[in-house]
Amino acid sequence: MDIRNKISAIYSLEQLSIGNTIIHSLHPLVKLITTFVFIITVISFDRHDFVRLVPFIFYPTILISLSEIPYSMLLKRVLIALPFCLFIGISNLVFEQESAFKIGNITVSFGVLSFVVILYRAYLCVMALLLLAGVTRFTELTAQLQRVKIPHIFIIMFEMTYRYIAVLFSEAASMRMAYVLRSPGARGVEIRHAGTFIGNLLLRSFDRAERIHSAMKCRGYMIKKITLNNKKLRMTDTIYCALICSFCLLFRFVDVANWITSLVERVL
Amino acid sequence: MHMADALLSAAVSSTMCAVSAAAIGYSITKINNNELSEKKIPLMAVAGAFIFAAQMINFTIPGTGSSGHIGGGILLAALLGSYPALLTISAVLIIQCLFFADGGLLALGCNIFNLGVIPCLLVYPLLFKPILKKKFSTSAIGIASIVAAIISLQLGAFGVVLQTQASGITELPFKTFALLMQSIHLAIGVVEGIITAGVLRFVYKMEPQILENANQKIVIGKVVPFRNKMIVMVAITIAVGGLFSIFASTYPDGLEWAIKKTAKTSLHAVNDHGRKKPLLETTARIQNITAFMPDYDYKLNSKRPSSEGTSVAGIIGSGLTFLLAGGTAFIISTAKKRRKRTTSVSANKI
Numbered sequence: 098m099d100i101r102n103k104i105s106a107i108y109s110l111e112q113l114s115i116g117n118t119i120i121h122s123l124h125p126l127v128k129l130i131t132t133f134v135f136i137i138t139v140i141s142f143d144r145h146d147f148v149r150l151v152p153f154i155f156y157p158t159i160l161i162s163l164s165e166i167p168y169s170m171l172l173k174r175v176l177i178a179l180p181f182c183l184f185i186g187i188s189n190l191v192f193e194q195e196s197a198f199k200i201g202n203i204t205v206s207f208g209v210l211s212f213v214v215i216l217y218r219a220y221l222c223v224m225a226l227l228l229l230a231g232v233t234r235f236t237e238l239t240a241q242l243q244r245v246k247i248p249h250i251f252i253i254m255f256e257m258t259y260r261y262i263a264v265l266f267s268e269a270a271s272m273r274m275a276y277v278l279r280s281p282g283a284r285g286v287e288i289r290h291a292g293t294f295i296g297n298l299l300l301r302s303f304d305r306a307e308r309i310h311s312a313m314k315c316r317g318y319m320i321k322k323i324t325l326n327n328k329k330l331r332m333t334d335t336i337y338c339a340l341i342c343s344f345c346l347l348f349r350f351v352d353v354a355n356w357i358t359s360l361v362e363r364v365l
Numbered sequence: 366m367h368m369a370d371a372l373l374s375a376a377v378s379s380t381m382c383a384v385s386a387a388a389i390g391y392s393i394t395k396i397n398n399n400e401l402s403e404k405k406i407p408l409m410a411v412a413g414a415f416i417f418a419a420q421m422i423n424f425t426i427p428g429t430g431s432s433g434h435i436g437g438g439i440l441l442a443a444l445l446g447s448y449p450a451l452l453t454i455s456a457v458l459i460i461q462c463l464f465f466a467d468g469g470l471l472a473l474g475c476n477i478f479n480l481g482v483i484p485c486l487l488v489y490p491l492l493f494k495p496i497l498k499k500k501f502s503t504s505a506i507g508i509a510s511i512v513a514a515i516i517s518l519q520l521g522a523f524g525v526v527l528q529t530q531a532s533g534i535t536e537l538p539f540k541t542f543a544l545l546m547q548s549i550h551l552a553i554g555v556v557e558g559i560i561t562a563g564v565l566r567f568v569y570k571m572e573p574q575i576l577e578n579a580n581q582k583i584v585i586g587k588v589v590p591f592r593n594k595m596i597v598m599v600a601i602t603i604a605v606g607g608l609f610s611i612f613a614s615t616y617p618d619g620l621e622w623a624i625k626k627t628a629k630t631s632l633h634a635v636n637d638h639g640r641k642k643p644l645l646e647t648t649a650r651i652q653n654i655t656a657f658m659p660d661y662d663y664k665l666n667s668k669r670p671s672s673e674g675t676s677v678a679g680i681i682g683s684g685l686t687f688l689l690a691g692g693t694a695f696i697i698s699t700a701k702k703r704r705k706r707t708t709s710v711s712a713n714k715i
Contacts, residue, residue, distance in 0.1 A: 103421055107464060107465075110464055111464065132470065133470065133471075136370055136469070136470055136471055137375055137471060139370075140370055140371065140373060140374065140375055140378065140471065141374070141375045144533070144534055147683070148679045148682070148683055151682075151683040151686045151687065152686055154686065154687055154690045155690045155693070158690040158691060158693070158694040159690070159693055159694055159697065161694065162693075162694035162695075162697040162698045162701070163697060165698075165701065174465065174466040175466060177465065177466055177467065178369060178466040178467060181367065181368075181369060181372070182369050182371050182372060185372055185529065185534065185535050185537070188535060188536070188537040188542070189535060189536045189537070192536040192537055192538070193536040200677055200680070207536075208536065211534075211536070215371055215372065215534065216371075218370070218371035219369055219370070219371035219372075221371075222369070222370035222371050222469050222470075223369075223370075223371075223466045223469070226370075226462065226463065226466065226469060226470050227466055229463070230463045230464055238463075248390070248393045250393055250396065250397065250406060250452075251389065251393060251452060251455075251456070253406055253410075254406055254409050254410045254413070254452060254453070254456050255456045255459060255460070256410075257406070257407065257410030257411070257413075257414075258409075258410045258411075258413035258414050258453070258456045258457065258460060259414075259456075259460055260414075261410060261411050261413075261414035262414045262417045262418070262460075264414065265411070265414045265415055265417070265418035266417070266418050266421065268418065269418040269419070269421060288556075288559070288560070289563075291559075291560045291563050291564070292560065292562070292563020292564050292565075292566060292567045293563070293567050295419050295560065295563070295564045295567075296563070296564045296565075296566075296567030296568050296571070297567070298415065298418060298419060299415055299419075299444070299564060299568060300568065300571060300572065302411050302412065302414070302415040302418075303408065303411065303412075303575070305411055306407045306408045306410070306411035306412075307408075309407045309411065310404055310407040310408070313407065354679075354682065354683070354686075357682040357685070357686065358678045358679045358682045359678070360682070361678040361681045361682045361685070362678040365677075365678060365681075
C-alpha cells in the first residue's frame with residue numbers, strides 16, 4: 098500500500114468520531130469506563146468457556162449498528178490484530194487433544210474449544226477498543242485522560258505524537274519516492290541503505306521538532322495544565338453506563354447461556 | 366510481538382499495568398526535574414511519530430525474500446535518553462492499540478513493559494551505555510546497538526512467554542514456547558540491531574552531539590563494571606527462567622487437568638502419597654485472591670455439556686444467540702436508514 102493511503106487509513110477511524118449518533122453523543126468518560134469493564138469481563142472467562150462468552154457478541158454488534166460505523170473497516174483492523182492470537186490458538190489445537198464432547202461421530206477436543214475462544218475473545222476485545230476510538234473524538238479522549246489524573250506532560254506528548262504522524266509520513270513518502278526514482282527496478286529500500294535512509298528521516302524529523310518548538314514558543318506555549326471544558330454527565334450517560342455494566346456483570350455471574358442451552362434441549 | 370487482551374488473564378494484565386504505570390510515573394518525575402523538559406517534549410513527540418513513519422518502510426533483506434522494519438526501543442533510548450524514550454514508546458504503543466488494533470487496552474501494561482521498560486530502563490543503561498563508556502566511536506556504536514537490540518528483544522520475547530503462561534491461556538509447553546519465541550526473536554533482533562546500528566552510526570557522523578547528549582544527560586546509579594552487570598543480568602534471566610519452569614511443571618498440565626476434570630475431583634491436586642501438593646494449593650489460593658471474579662472458577666463450577674445432546678443444544682443455543690444479535694443489529698440499521706430516508710424526503714418536500 099502506498100504510504101499516502103496509509104495516512105488516510107490511520108485517520109479514517111478518528112474521522113468517524115465526528116458522527117452524530119446516540120453513541121457519539123455519550124459522555125467520553127462513560128465510553129471509556131464501559132469499554133474497560135467490557136474487556137475486563139471478557140478476559141476474565143476461562144479459555145474453554147465458549148458458551149458463556151456468546152452473549153457478549155451483543156455489545157459490539159449493537160454498538161456498530163447504533164454508531165453507524167462501517168463494519169468492513171473495523172473487521173479489516175481486527176484481522177491485522179489476529180496473527181499472534183492465531184499462533185497461540187493453533188498451538189492449543191495441537192497440544193490439547195483430549196476430547197471435550199462429541200457431536201455424532203465428530204470429536205471436539207479442548208484444543209478446538211480454546212482455539213475458538215481465543216479468536217472470539219480477540220474479536221470482542223479488539224472490536225470494543227476500535228469502537229471506542231471510532232465514536233470518541235481524540236481531544237475528548239485526552240481530556241478524560243487528564244480527568245483521571247494522567248500527568249500533563251504525557252498527554253501533551255501523546256497528542257503531539259498522534260498529530261505529527263501524518264507530517265512525518267508525508268516526509269517518509271517523499272523520501273521513498275525519491276529513492277525509488279533513483280533506483281529503477283528496486284522493489285523497496287534495500288537493508289544496506291536502511292541506516293542512511295532512516296537516519297536522514299530522523300534528522301529531518303528533529304529539525305522539524307526544533308521548528309515546531311520555536312513556533313510554539315512564539316505563540317506563548319508553556320508546559321502547564323490547559324483547562325478543558327469538560328462535558329457534564331447527563332441522565333442518558335448514567336443509564337448507558339449502568340446498563341452496560343450490569344449487562345457485563347449479569348453475564349459474568351449468572352450462567353444465562355446455560356439457561357438457553359437447557360431451553361433448546363427442552364424444545365429438542 | 367504485541368500482546369493482545371485475548372491472551373491475558375485479568376490478574377496478569379492488571380499487575381503489568383501497575384508495574385508499567387509506576388515506571389512511566391518515575392520517568393515523568395525524572396523529566397520534570399530536568400530543565401530541558403520544555404524543549405524535550407516536542408522532540409519526544411516527533412520522535413514517536415518518526416517511529417511510526419520509519420515502521421512504514423519495509424526493508425528488503427537480501428536472499429530471504431522477507432522484509433523487516435524497525436522496532437525502535439534501543440534507537441529511541443540512544444537518541445533521547447532512557448526516561449524520555451520510555452514515554453515516547455508508551456505513547457506510540459497507546460496509539461497503536463487505539464487506532465491500529467495492535468495490542469490491547471489491558472495488554473498495554475505488558476506491551477509497555479516488554480517493548481519500553483526492558484529496552485529503555487534495563488538494557489540501555491546496563492548494556493548500551495557501558496559499551497560506549499570506554500570509547501565513543503562508530504564501531505562501538507555499531508556493536509552496542511546490535512548487542513542491545515538482540516538482548517532487549519530476547520528479554521521482551523521472554524516477557525511475552527511468561528505473561529502468556531502465567532495467564533494460563535496456552536497449552537503449549539513452556540520450554541517449546543520459550544524456545545520458539547526466543548529463536549524467532551533472535552532473527553528479528555539481529556535485523557533490528559543492524560538497522561539500529563546503521564541509523565545511529567549515520568546520526569553520529571552527521572550530528573554527533575545528539576547521541577553524546579543523550580548518553581551523558583542522565584546518570585543512573587553508581588558506576589558498576591560492565592562485566593559485573595552482564596553477570597547480574599544473565600543470573601537474573603536464568604533465575605527467573607528456572608523458577609518459572611519449576612512453577613510451570615508443578616502446575617497441572619493439560620493431561621493432569623483433563624483427568625481431574627473427568628474424575629471430578631477438587632482443585633487440590635494429590636500426589637502419589639496422597640498428600641496435597643503444597644505449591645499448587647498456594648498458587649490456586651493466590652489465584653483465587655487475585656482473580657478478578659474469584660468465585661466463578663470454571664474448574665470448580667463447570668457446567669460443561671456432558672452428553673452429546675447437551676453439547677448440540679449448546680451449539681444451537683450459541684447459534685441462536687449470534688442470530689439474535691445479528692438480527693437486532695439489522696433491525697436497528699434498517700430503522701435508522703428508513704428514518705434518514707423519510708427525513709430527507711420531507712426535507713425535499715419543504
